[in-house]
Amino acid sequence: MKRVISFFYTIYLFVGATIYVFVYGGIVLMIGGLLRLFSKNLSKKFVVKQIETFGRMAFKLLGIKVYKFGEISKTDNNFLIVSNHQSALDIPLVIGYVTPAAFIAKKELAKVPGINWYLKYLNSVLIDRGNIRQTAAALKEVVKRLRRGVHFIIFPEGTRSEDGKVLSFKPRSLELAFKYKVKVLPVSIWGLHRVWKKKRFLIERHPVYIKIHDFIDPKDFNSEEELRIHVENVIKEGVEFLERRHYSEES
Template identity: 35%
Template sequence: MRIVALILIYPFVFLWTFISGLTGMILSIIFRARELTLSFVPGKMWAPVIFWLMGIKVKREGLENIDPDTPSIFVCNHGSFLDIPACVMKIPVNLNFIAKKELKKTPVVGWYITATDQIYIDRKNKDRAMESMAQAAEKIKQGKHVLTYPEGTRSKDGSIKMFRRGSFIIAKEGNIPIIPVAISGANAILPPGSFFAKRGNIELSIGEAFRPSDFPEMSVEDLANEARRRVIAMSNDHQED
Protein backbone atom coordinates (compact mmCIF):
# COMPACT_ATOMS: atom_id res chain seq x y z
CA MET A 1 0.00 0.00 0.00
CA ARG A 2 2.89 2.35 0.86
CA ILE A 3 4.52 1.71 -2.52
CA VAL A 4 1.27 2.43 -4.36
CA ALA A 5 0.91 5.71 -2.44
CA LEU A 6 4.47 6.71 -3.25
CA ILE A 7 3.98 5.94 -6.93
CA LEU A 8 1.16 8.49 -6.85
CA ILE A 9 3.10 10.97 -4.67
CA TYR A 10 6.51 10.89 -6.36
CA PRO A 11 5.43 12.78 -9.49
CA PHE A 12 4.46 15.67 -7.20
CA VAL A 13 7.82 15.37 -5.39
CA PHE A 14 9.70 15.66 -8.68
CA LEU A 15 7.42 18.45 -9.89
CA TRP A 16 7.93 20.42 -6.67
CA THR A 17 11.69 19.90 -6.91
CA PHE A 18 11.60 21.28 -10.44
CA ILE A 19 9.45 24.27 -9.45
CA SER A 20 11.70 25.03 -6.46
CA GLY A 21 14.84 24.76 -8.56
CA LEU A 22 13.35 26.98 -11.25
CA THR A 23 12.32 29.55 -8.62
CA GLY A 24 15.84 29.55 -7.22
CA MET A 25 17.37 30.05 -10.65
CA ILE A 26 15.01 32.94 -11.45
CA LEU A 27 15.74 34.64 -8.11
CA SER A 28 19.49 34.17 -8.52
CA ILE A 29 19.98 34.92 -12.21
CA ILE A 30 17.27 37.46 -13.05
CA PHE A 31 16.77 39.24 -9.74
CA ARG A 32 20.28 38.67 -8.36
CA ALA A 33 18.68 37.66 -5.06
CA ARG A 34 21.13 34.92 -4.13
CA GLU A 35 20.79 35.35 -0.37
CA LEU A 36 16.99 35.13 -0.60
CA THR A 37 17.41 32.04 -2.74
CA LEU A 38 19.62 30.33 -0.16
CA SER A 39 17.48 31.29 2.82
CA PHE A 40 14.01 30.73 1.38
CA VAL A 41 13.95 28.25 -1.49
CA PRO A 42 15.71 25.19 0.02
CA GLY A 43 14.67 25.40 3.66
CA LYS A 44 11.29 27.13 3.59
CA MET A 45 9.90 26.19 0.19
CA TRP A 46 11.39 22.92 -1.09
CA ALA A 47 12.29 20.65 1.83
CA PRO A 48 9.19 21.05 4.07
CA VAL A 49 6.83 20.16 1.22
CA ILE A 50 8.97 17.17 0.20
CA PHE A 51 8.89 15.73 3.72
CA TRP A 52 5.18 16.45 4.10
CA LEU A 53 4.38 14.65 0.87
CA MET A 54 6.46 11.65 1.90
CA GLY A 55 5.09 11.47 5.44
CA ILE A 56 8.48 12.03 7.08
CA LYS A 57 9.05 14.14 10.18
CA VAL A 58 12.38 15.85 10.89
CA LYS A 59 13.33 16.71 14.45
CA ARG A 60 16.24 18.88 15.55
CA GLU A 61 18.28 19.45 18.67
CA GLY A 62 21.30 21.62 19.40
CA LEU A 63 20.08 24.85 17.79
CA GLU A 64 21.82 26.79 20.56
CA ASN A 65 25.17 25.63 19.15
CA ILE A 66 24.80 27.78 16.01
CA ASP A 67 25.99 31.36 15.94
CA PRO A 68 24.52 32.85 12.75
CA ASP A 69 27.06 35.67 12.81
CA THR A 70 30.11 33.38 12.91
CA PRO A 71 30.91 31.73 9.57
CA SER A 72 31.34 28.02 10.16
CA ILE A 73 31.83 24.69 8.45
CA PHE A 74 29.06 22.19 9.19
CA VAL A 75 30.30 18.61 8.79
CA CYS A 76 27.61 15.93 8.53
CA ASN A 77 27.40 12.19 8.01
CA HIS A 78 25.84 11.10 4.75
CA GLY A 79 23.64 8.02 4.53
CA SER A 80 20.74 9.06 2.32
CA PHE A 81 19.48 11.50 -0.30
CA LEU A 82 17.27 12.83 2.50
CA ASP A 83 20.26 14.26 4.39
CA ILE A 84 20.39 17.38 2.23
CA PRO A 85 16.74 18.49 2.59
CA ALA A 86 16.92 17.68 6.32
CA CYS A 87 19.93 19.95 6.76
CA VAL A 88 18.68 22.88 4.70
CA MET A 89 15.35 22.79 6.53
CA LYS A 90 16.68 22.50 10.07
CA ILE A 91 19.95 24.47 10.01
CA PRO A 92 18.71 28.09 10.07
CA VAL A 93 21.53 29.84 8.21
CA ASN A 94 22.24 30.38 4.52
CA LEU A 95 24.15 27.25 3.59
CA ASN A 96 26.70 27.06 0.81
CA PHE A 97 27.65 23.67 -0.57
CA ILE A 98 30.74 21.97 -1.85
CA ALA A 99 29.29 19.52 -4.38
CA LYS A 100 30.99 16.81 -6.39
CA LYS A 101 31.50 17.76 -10.04
CA GLU A 102 29.25 14.94 -11.25
CA LEU A 103 26.19 16.77 -9.87
CA LYS A 104 26.73 19.56 -12.38
CA LYS A 105 25.15 17.36 -15.06
CA THR A 106 22.11 16.51 -12.93
CA PRO A 107 18.93 18.23 -14.18
CA VAL A 108 17.42 20.82 -11.81
CA VAL A 109 19.83 20.05 -8.94
CA GLY A 110 22.91 20.86 -11.03
CA TRP A 111 21.23 23.90 -12.55
CA TYR A 112 20.32 25.20 -9.11
CA ILE A 113 23.82 24.64 -7.70
CA THR A 114 25.35 26.47 -10.65
CA ALA A 115 22.84 29.34 -10.57
CA THR A 116 23.44 29.96 -6.87
CA ASP A 117 27.22 29.98 -7.32
CA GLN A 118 28.01 26.94 -5.22
CA ILE A 119 31.39 25.21 -5.38
CA TYR A 120 32.04 22.10 -7.43
CA ILE A 121 34.91 19.83 -6.51
CA ASP A 122 36.70 17.48 -8.90
CA ARG A 123 37.59 14.59 -6.62
CA LYS A 124 39.56 12.88 -9.38
CA ASN A 125 41.95 15.81 -9.79
CA LYS A 126 43.94 16.73 -6.68
CA ASP A 127 45.02 20.18 -7.93
CA ARG A 128 41.50 21.18 -8.93
CA ALA A 129 40.15 19.81 -5.66
CA MET A 130 42.55 22.02 -3.70
CA GLU A 131 41.55 24.99 -5.85
CA SER A 132 37.92 24.31 -4.96
CA MET A 133 38.87 24.21 -1.29
CA ALA A 134 40.50 27.62 -1.66
CA GLN A 135 37.29 28.97 -3.21
CA ALA A 136 35.32 27.60 -0.28
CA ALA A 137 37.71 29.26 2.17
CA GLU A 138 37.22 32.58 0.42
CA LYS A 139 33.43 32.27 0.65
CA ILE A 140 33.69 31.55 4.35
CA LYS A 141 35.91 34.58 4.88
CA GLN A 142 33.18 36.64 3.22
CA GLY A 143 30.75 35.50 5.91
CA LYS A 144 29.33 32.33 4.36
CA HIS A 145 28.42 29.12 6.15
CA VAL A 146 29.39 25.92 4.34
CA LEU A 147 27.78 22.48 4.66
CA THR A 148 29.95 19.49 3.80
CA TYR A 149 29.60 15.73 3.83
CA PRO A 150 33.23 14.70 4.42
CA GLU A 151 32.60 10.98 3.88
CA GLY A 152 32.51 11.97 0.19
CA THR A 153 29.57 9.74 -0.69
CA ARG A 154 26.56 8.11 0.92
CA SER A 155 27.25 5.24 3.32
CA LYS A 156 25.62 2.09 1.98
CA ASP A 157 25.23 0.39 5.34
CA GLY A 158 24.54 3.39 7.57
CA SER A 159 27.91 3.30 9.31
CA ILE A 160 29.90 6.54 9.35
CA LYS A 161 32.95 6.21 7.12
CA MET A 162 36.27 8.01 7.42
CA PHE A 163 36.13 11.78 6.92
CA ARG A 164 38.16 13.19 4.05
CA ARG A 165 40.64 16.01 4.63
CA GLY A 166 39.28 18.82 2.43
CA SER A 167 36.93 20.55 4.87
CA PHE A 168 39.49 20.35 7.64
CA ILE A 169 42.32 21.83 5.57
CA ILE A 170 40.12 24.90 5.13
CA ALA A 171 39.19 24.96 8.81
CA LYS A 172 42.77 24.65 10.04
CA GLU A 173 44.23 27.27 7.71
CA GLY A 174 41.55 29.83 8.60
CA ASN A 175 40.86 28.66 12.18
CA ILE A 176 37.22 28.36 11.14
CA PRO A 177 34.73 26.84 13.60
CA ILE A 178 33.72 23.26 12.83
CA ILE A 179 30.18 22.25 13.77
CA PRO A 180 29.52 18.48 13.77
CA VAL A 181 26.06 17.42 12.65
CA ALA A 182 24.66 13.91 13.04
CA ILE A 183 21.68 12.68 11.05
CA SER A 184 19.96 9.57 12.33
CA GLY A 185 17.11 7.69 10.67
CA ALA A 186 17.51 8.91 7.09
CA ASN A 187 19.47 5.84 6.01
CA ALA A 188 16.78 3.51 7.34
CA ILE A 189 14.02 5.51 5.64
CA LEU A 190 15.74 5.77 2.25
CA PRO A 191 19.05 3.90 2.00
CA PRO A 192 21.27 4.07 -1.10
CA GLY A 193 19.90 1.84 -3.83
CA SER A 194 16.30 2.22 -2.66
CA PHE A 195 13.69 4.19 -4.54
CA PHE A 196 10.72 4.03 -2.19
CA ALA A 197 11.02 5.84 1.15
CA LYS A 198 9.44 4.53 4.32
CA ARG A 199 7.54 6.66 6.79
CA GLY A 200 9.50 7.63 9.85
CA ASN A 201 11.42 10.25 11.78
CA ILE A 202 14.76 11.81 11.00
CA GLU A 203 16.77 13.17 13.92
CA LEU A 204 19.23 15.97 13.29
CA SER A 205 21.67 16.71 16.13
CA ILE A 206 23.84 19.82 16.01
CA GLY A 207 26.94 19.57 18.18
CA GLU A 208 29.09 22.19 19.85
CA ALA A 209 31.43 24.12 17.59
CA PHE A 210 35.16 23.75 18.01
CA ARG A 211 38.06 25.58 16.39
CA PRO A 212 41.35 24.08 15.22
CA SER A 213 43.08 26.47 17.64
CA ASP A 214 41.35 24.58 20.49
CA PHE A 215 43.58 21.64 19.55
CA PRO A 216 46.82 23.23 18.27
CA GLU A 217 48.66 19.91 18.37
CA MET A 218 46.18 18.23 16.01
CA SER A 219 46.94 17.62 12.35
CA VAL A 220 44.32 17.95 9.63
CA GLU A 221 43.75 14.20 9.85
CA ASP A 222 43.34 14.43 13.62
CA LEU A 223 40.74 17.19 13.24
CA ALA A 224 38.83 15.05 10.76
CA ASN A 225 38.91 12.13 13.19
CA GLU A 226 37.78 14.35 16.08
CA ALA A 227 34.81 15.64 14.07
CA ARG A 228 33.92 12.10 13.04
CA ARG A 229 34.14 10.92 16.66
CA ARG A 230 31.68 13.62 17.72
CA VAL A 231 29.25 12.82 14.91
CA ILE A 232 29.37 9.10 15.77
CA ALA A 233 28.78 9.86 19.47
CA MET A 234 25.70 11.96 18.71
CA SER A 235 24.40 9.35 16.29
CA ASN A 236 24.87 6.58 18.88
CA ASP A 237 22.99 8.64 21.48
CA HIS A 238 19.92 8.63 19.23
CA GLN A 239 20.15 4.91 18.54
CA GLU A 240 20.14 4.24 22.28
CA ASP A 241 17.03 6.40 22.87
Protein backbone atom coordinates in the same frame (compact mmCIF):
# COMPACT_ATOMS: atom_id res chain seq x y z
CA MET B 1 1.95 -5.33 0.15
CA LYS B 2 4.63 -3.29 1.92
CA ARG B 3 6.78 -3.25 -1.24
CA VAL B 4 3.83 -2.05 -3.33
CA ILE B 5 3.22 0.83 -0.91
CA SER B 6 6.93 1.68 -0.96
CA PHE B 7 6.90 1.66 -4.77
CA PHE B 8 4.07 4.21 -5.03
CA TYR B 9 5.61 6.19 -2.17
CA THR B 10 8.88 6.39 -4.12
CA ILE B 11 7.11 7.44 -7.34
CA TYR B 12 5.29 10.11 -5.34
CA LEU B 13 8.66 11.45 -4.13
CA PHE B 14 10.24 11.64 -7.57
CA VAL B 15 7.18 13.19 -9.21
CA GLY B 16 6.88 15.73 -6.39
CA ALA B 17 10.59 16.58 -6.56
CA THR B 18 10.39 17.05 -10.33
CA ILE B 19 7.36 19.33 -10.05
CA TYR B 20 9.09 21.39 -7.36
CA VAL B 21 12.41 21.77 -9.17
CA PHE B 22 11.03 22.57 -12.60
CA VAL B 23 7.69 24.25 -11.86
CA TYR B 24 7.74 25.84 -8.42
CA GLY B 25 11.51 26.21 -8.59
CA GLY B 26 11.19 27.96 -11.93
CA ILE B 27 8.68 30.41 -10.46
CA VAL B 28 10.97 31.07 -7.49
CA LEU B 29 13.92 31.79 -9.79
CA MET B 30 11.78 34.04 -11.99
CA ILE B 31 10.74 36.08 -8.95
CA GLY B 32 14.37 36.08 -7.82
CA GLY B 33 15.39 37.41 -11.22
CA LEU B 34 12.88 40.25 -10.97
CA LEU B 35 14.06 41.11 -7.45
CA ARG B 36 17.63 41.11 -8.75
CA LEU B 37 16.75 44.16 -10.89
CA PHE B 38 16.30 46.09 -7.65
CA SER B 39 18.69 44.35 -5.24
CA LYS B 40 21.05 41.39 -5.69
CA ASN B 41 21.10 40.84 -1.93
CA LEU B 42 17.29 40.77 -1.67
CA SER B 43 17.09 38.37 -4.63
CA LYS B 44 19.58 35.96 -3.10
CA LYS B 45 17.91 36.06 0.33
CA PHE B 46 14.52 35.26 -1.24
CA VAL B 47 15.77 32.28 -3.26
CA VAL B 48 17.88 30.85 -0.42
CA LYS B 49 14.90 31.11 1.94
CA GLN B 50 12.79 29.15 -0.54
CA ILE B 51 15.51 26.47 -0.74
CA GLU B 52 15.40 26.19 3.06
CA THR B 53 11.60 25.86 2.94
CA PHE B 54 11.93 23.11 0.33
CA GLY B 55 14.26 21.19 2.65
CA ARG B 56 11.55 21.10 5.30
CA MET B 57 8.66 20.53 2.89
CA ALA B 58 10.41 17.50 1.39
CA PHE B 59 9.85 15.64 4.66
CA LYS B 60 6.41 17.05 5.42
CA LEU B 61 5.12 16.02 1.98
CA LEU B 62 6.53 12.53 2.51
CA GLY B 63 4.81 12.31 5.87
CA ILE B 64 8.16 11.79 7.62
CA LYS B 65 8.40 13.15 11.14
CA VAL B 66 11.67 14.98 11.85
CA TYR B 67 12.85 15.30 15.45
CA LYS B 68 15.36 18.11 15.88
CA PHE B 69 17.65 18.62 18.87
CA GLY B 70 19.73 21.76 19.37
CA GLU B 71 20.07 25.07 17.54
CA ILE B 72 22.94 26.94 15.95
CA SER B 73 24.62 29.27 18.42
CA LYS B 74 24.72 32.87 17.25
CA THR B 75 27.95 33.68 15.41
CA ASP B 76 29.21 36.30 12.99
CA ASN B 77 31.86 33.93 11.65
CA ASN B 78 31.72 31.54 8.73
CA PHE B 79 31.73 27.84 9.55
CA LEU B 80 31.92 24.34 8.10
CA ILE B 81 29.00 21.98 8.71
CA VAL B 82 30.30 18.44 9.21
CA SER B 83 27.73 15.64 9.17
CA ASN B 84 27.55 11.88 9.00
CA HIS B 85 26.14 10.50 5.73
CA GLN B 86 23.15 8.13 5.57
CA SER B 87 21.19 8.99 2.43
CA ALA B 88 20.77 11.34 -0.52
CA LEU B 89 18.10 12.96 1.68
CA ASP B 90 20.81 14.19 4.07
CA ILE B 91 21.13 17.29 1.89
CA PRO B 92 17.52 18.57 2.12
CA LEU B 93 17.53 17.62 5.83
CA VAL B 94 20.56 19.80 6.58
CA ILE B 95 19.38 22.64 4.33
CA GLY B 96 15.93 22.65 5.89
CA TYR B 97 16.68 21.96 9.55
CA VAL B 98 20.18 23.39 10.07
CA THR B 99 20.81 26.17 7.54
CA PRO B 100 21.18 26.56 3.76
CA ALA B 101 24.84 25.92 2.93
CA ALA B 102 27.07 25.53 -0.10
CA PHE B 103 28.40 22.20 -1.32
CA ILE B 104 31.61 20.95 -2.83
CA ALA B 105 29.98 18.96 -5.62
CA LYS B 106 30.85 17.05 -8.78
CA LYS B 107 31.06 19.22 -11.91
CA GLU B 108 28.50 16.95 -13.64
CA LEU B 109 25.77 18.59 -11.55
CA ALA B 110 26.34 21.80 -13.51
CA LYS B 111 24.58 20.09 -16.43
CA VAL B 112 21.44 19.18 -14.47
CA PRO B 113 18.71 21.80 -15.08
CA GLY B 114 17.21 23.08 -11.85
CA ILE B 115 19.84 21.60 -9.55
CA ASN B 116 22.56 23.78 -11.08
CA TRP B 117 20.49 26.91 -10.38
CA TYR B 118 20.28 26.14 -6.67
CA LEU B 119 23.94 25.20 -6.43
CA LYS B 120 24.76 28.61 -7.88
CA TYR B 121 22.53 30.50 -5.42
CA LEU B 122 24.08 28.58 -2.51
CA ASN B 123 27.61 29.53 -3.69
CA SER B 124 28.61 25.88 -4.19
CA VAL B 125 31.91 24.97 -5.84
CA LEU B 126 32.05 22.28 -8.53
CA ILE B 127 35.02 19.93 -8.81
CA ASP B 128 36.36 17.73 -11.59
CA ARG B 129 37.66 14.87 -9.44
CA GLY B 130 39.81 13.49 -12.24
CA ASN B 131 41.61 16.79 -12.76
CA ILE B 132 44.13 17.46 -9.99
CA ARG B 133 44.92 21.01 -11.15
CA GLN B 134 41.25 21.98 -11.43
CA THR B 135 40.50 20.43 -8.04
CA ALA B 136 43.28 22.46 -6.42
CA ALA B 137 41.91 25.65 -8.02
CA ALA B 138 38.39 24.75 -6.86
CA LEU B 139 39.56 24.26 -3.28
CA LYS B 140 41.20 27.69 -3.38
CA GLU B 141 37.83 29.08 -4.44
CA VAL B 142 36.20 27.30 -1.48
CA VAL B 143 38.67 29.03 0.83
CA LYS B 144 37.87 32.43 -0.73
CA ARG B 145 34.15 31.89 -0.24
CA LEU B 146 34.61 30.67 3.32
CA ARG B 147 36.48 33.89 4.06
CA ARG B 148 33.56 35.86 2.58
CA GLY B 149 31.22 34.20 5.06
CA VAL B 150 29.81 31.37 2.93
CA HIS B 151 29.01 28.23 4.95
CA PHE B 152 29.88 24.85 3.42
CA ILE B 153 28.75 21.33 4.28
CA ILE B 154 30.88 18.21 3.96
CA PHE B 155 30.37 14.49 4.66
CA PRO B 156 33.83 13.24 5.79
CA GLU B 157 32.89 9.53 5.68
CA GLY B 158 32.97 9.76 1.89
CA THR B 159 30.10 7.28 1.46
CA ARG B 160 26.73 6.40 2.97
CA SER B 161 26.47 4.22 6.05
CA GLU B 162 24.30 1.14 5.47
CA ASP B 163 23.44 0.47 9.13
CA GLY B 164 23.37 4.05 10.43
CA LYS B 165 26.67 3.72 12.31
CA VAL B 166 29.23 6.47 11.70
CA LEU B 167 32.08 5.35 9.45
CA SER B 168 35.67 6.49 9.95
CA PHE B 169 36.32 9.96 8.54
CA LYS B 170 38.63 10.12 5.55
CA PRO B 171 42.19 11.30 6.35
CA ARG B 172 42.65 15.06 5.90
CA SER B 173 38.89 15.52 5.40
CA LEU B 174 38.97 18.48 7.83
CA GLU B 175 42.16 19.99 6.37
CA LEU B 176 40.34 23.15 5.25
CA ALA B 177 38.89 23.74 8.71
CA PHE B 178 42.18 23.16 10.49
CA LYS B 179 44.47 25.02 8.09
CA TYR B 180 42.29 28.12 7.81
CA LYS B 181 40.89 27.98 11.35
CA VAL B 182 37.27 27.76 10.23
CA LYS B 183 34.91 26.73 13.03
CA VAL B 184 33.22 23.34 12.67
CA LEU B 185 29.52 22.73 13.35
CA PRO B 186 29.04 18.97 13.94
CA VAL B 187 25.64 17.56 12.96
CA SER B 188 24.42 14.05 13.79
CA ILE B 189 21.76 12.30 11.67
CA TRP B 190 19.93 9.05 12.35
CA GLY B 191 17.01 7.34 10.61
CA LEU B 192 17.58 8.30 6.97
CA HIS B 193 19.42 5.02 6.35
CA ARG B 194 16.04 3.34 6.86
CA VAL B 195 14.09 5.82 4.74
CA TRP B 196 16.26 5.37 1.66
CA LYS B 197 18.56 2.38 2.04
CA LYS B 198 21.86 2.22 0.22
CA LYS B 199 21.62 0.48 -3.18
CA ARG B 200 17.82 0.45 -2.93
CA PHE B 201 15.38 2.30 -5.18
CA LEU B 202 12.35 2.12 -2.89
CA ILE B 203 11.76 4.67 -0.15
CA GLU B 204 10.09 3.80 3.17
CA ARG B 205 8.48 5.95 5.82
CA HIS B 206 10.50 6.16 9.04
CA PRO B 207 11.10 8.89 11.66
CA VAL B 208 14.26 10.95 11.22
CA TYR B 209 16.38 12.51 13.95
CA ILE B 210 18.93 15.32 13.74
CA LYS B 211 21.12 16.87 16.43
CA ILE B 212 23.00 20.17 16.08
CA HIS B 213 26.06 20.30 18.33
CA ASP B 214 28.08 23.24 19.64
CA PHE B 215 30.75 24.84 17.48
CA ILE B 216 34.25 23.39 17.63
CA ASP B 217 37.21 25.76 17.19
CA PRO B 218 40.19 24.27 15.28
CA LYS B 219 42.47 26.61 17.26
CA ASP B 220 42.01 24.28 20.23
CA PHE B 221 43.73 21.38 18.43
CA ASN B 222 47.34 20.66 17.50
CA SER B 223 46.71 18.83 14.22
CA GLU B 224 44.05 18.06 11.63
CA GLU B 225 44.00 14.46 12.83
CA GLU B 226 43.31 15.50 16.42
CA LEU B 227 40.49 17.79 15.26
CA ARG B 228 39.06 15.13 12.92
CA ILE B 229 39.00 12.43 15.60
CA HIS B 230 37.31 14.76 18.08
CA VAL B 231 34.60 15.84 15.59
CA GLU B 232 34.04 12.21 14.57
CA ASN B 233 33.54 11.20 18.22
CA VAL B 234 31.12 14.08 18.85
CA ILE B 235 29.02 13.04 15.85
CA LYS B 236 29.16 9.35 16.87
CA GLU B 237 27.93 10.18 20.37
CA GLY B 238 25.16 12.27 18.82
CA VAL B 239 24.07 9.42 16.54
CA GLU B 240 24.02 7.00 19.48
CA PHE B 241 21.90 9.48 21.46
CA LEU B 242 19.42 9.83 18.57
CA GLU B 243 19.18 6.06 18.13
CA ARG B 244 18.48 5.57 21.83
CA ARG B 245 15.90 8.35 21.71
CA HIS B 246 14.09 6.61 18.85
CA TYR B 247 13.88 3.25 20.61
CA SER B 248 12.83 4.84 23.92
CA GLU B 249 9.91 6.52 22.11
CA GLU B 250 8.95 3.27 20.38
CA SER B 251 8.79 1.29 23.64
